[in-house]
Amino acid sequence: MTVLVIGGTGKVGTLLVTTLAANGAKVRVLVRSEDRVALLPTGVDPAVVSIVDDPDGAQAAFDGIDQVFMLNRPVATEVVEGVLAVLLARRAGVRRFVYQSVFHAEAHAHLPHVASKVAIGTAVRNSGMAWTLLSPNHFFQNDWMTREALSDGRYVVPIGGVGCSGIDAQDIAAAAARVLSSDGHDGMDYPIVGRQVLNGAACAAAWSEVLRRPVTYDTDPARWRASSPMPAWLGLDLMTMYETFGRDGYIASEREMDSTVRLLGRQPVDYADYVTRTAAQWGLS
Structure with a gap:
């Protein structure tokens, strides 16, 4: 399994990258600047490029990738970055795209950082790739x-x-690792x-x-x-x-809580x- 992680040096991403690497996955992490490389675990492949500033240059980061996990920062260019990442993944032939959205996103789309995730989630769903959403x-x-x-x-x-x-965040990372390392999650939006x-x-x-x-x-x-x-x-x-x-x-709801427990295989x-x-x-x- 070869995974590209976008957002791999934040609260969730750091934990996810460490878990994937420890479990034997080949992990590439897209970072925007050289100073972020030092935050990555040994053995992880850094790709230093900005999707927004250099989308053509960023295409190489997706080459040879089987799955993408993306968690975007809440910035003014979030929609552009997210949708471009979906486009680049499609062009590279990525098989599965796992995207971290937010809980009950549609109901909270009056918030700019949530509206961005609704737009990106739509692009992921319509991408033609197998997809899974995680909604913490x-x-x-x-x-x-x-x-x-x-x-x-x-x-x-x-x-x-x-x-x-x-x-x-440990539970979010654990859920992402489980989705990326097992089957049966295509087309799911997990609370x-x-x-x-x-x-x-x-x-x-x-x-x-x-x-x-x-x-x-x-x-x-x-x-x-x-x-x-x-x-x-x-x-x-x-x-x-x-x-x-x-x-x-x-x-x-109780049903949503139970869904989280089933995905994690334990209580949060x-x-x-x-x-x-x-x-x-x-x-x-």
Whole structure:
């Protein structure tokens, strides 16, 4: 199996590339600059090129590839990059395209970064290649946005009071690895969701338990936005997303939860276990 991973140095991609390489797959990772190559595990083949800036040059990265896994960054050119990648894969004769979208994407297409994924997902479905979509809920790893605030006893990720069926990036990577290394997944759009419904207060309580000191949920999303540097368009995009979560929640059905368990072959990671692991990694515990 030869896999090209697009988005292989992020939260999910790093874990996926490491897993695939450890399991004996030949892995090529498309990176946009030479400085990203150092982030790749030994034995992984880097392809340093920008699909948007040099699509003709990027074609070579797809040569000899059996399967593509793609996870695009939320950037202003996301649709262009994603659809071009599908086109380049088709031209290279790629057999299967696995794309990471988001949970209930169509219902959240009023958000720019989700609308991009809806458009790319349509291109994947209509590509003529075998395809699989992975559609995760809110990442536990979005807690990086509250790392500094935790030192002041505040949890600032503004997920609201209704809750999300959040998921660990480890589980998303495990699901992707299973899809890429086994058959029976063609034409599937898999929800990747947790068993727990986590709201802001519950997340703060989990951190308080692990850190052994009071952590309260800061309910003002404006303070989160002010403390999270990002492009202006993305700041408004994500603020609107969290306003939607606060009003409606982002909750999976029992059937969707069961689907995740079947795909993983186990229960997803518990948020408390994620917090314990992350607090140790951050030197907070």
